[in-house]
Amino acid sequence: MGALDFLSDYFTISTPRKKRKAMQTVEIKVKMDCDGCERRVKNAVSNMKGAKSVEVNRKQSRVTVTGYVEPNKVLKKVKSTGKRAEFWPYVPYNLVAYPYVAQAYDKKAPAGYVKNAVQAHPIPNATDEKLTTLFSDENPNACSIM
Structure with a gap:
């Protein structure tokens, strides 16, 4: 039976299911001085795959991203705009x-x-x-x- 089990496992088509990312809210502290900075950060984050909503509060220097995203990837994307960013402390x-x-x-x-x-x-x-x-x-x- 060992050979039959091996062959049946070899020929069965089973794809491992990917775990879905959990819905979460990521808050990031970003220093934004003007409308251009705000727009640049918002466009960079809103184009990410899995981002559902992006809220920018320039008065508090805070960006809130809600969706199926990873916090480190969001932080990296915000830093790619040239702004100094850190998680909301x-x-x-x-x-x-x-x-x-x-x-x-x-x-x-x-x-x-x-x-x-x-x-x-x-x-x-x-x-x-x-x-x-x-x-x-x-x-x-x-x-x-x-």
């Missing part, structure tokens, strides 16, 4: 767990946005609490030093 103020961290504030961030920075001090674990209550006067079972 800001998140809305109300979505950040610790918006009061010093690293979260950026002078160039638009109103209502901050950088997503981690908290400087980690949250104390339960073991830290056990060590602090070890010599407590309020705990009758605590160790006492005399």
Whole structure:
């Protein structure tokens, strides 16, 4: 049966199915000064295969691309226009767990946005609490030093 299985696998026509790219939104920070810069970036990105919609916000220096595209390819396409581009580093103020961290504030961030920075001090674990209550006067079972 080994030869028959080999021949049947050899002669069956099976094409591997390509995985479809997921629909996603890519936000890119691009410095645009004039209408020509805005038009050049918008035309470059809108001609990409899989791009459904392109929104350009010159006031915030932001380009939003929605569609079946890969983020790195969109970034590369925007950079090919000669503009300095990077992924959008800001998140809305109300979505950040610790918006009061010093690293979260950026002078160039638009109103209502901050950088997503981690908290400087980690949250104390339960073991830290056990060590602090070890010599407590309020705990009758605590160790006492005399």
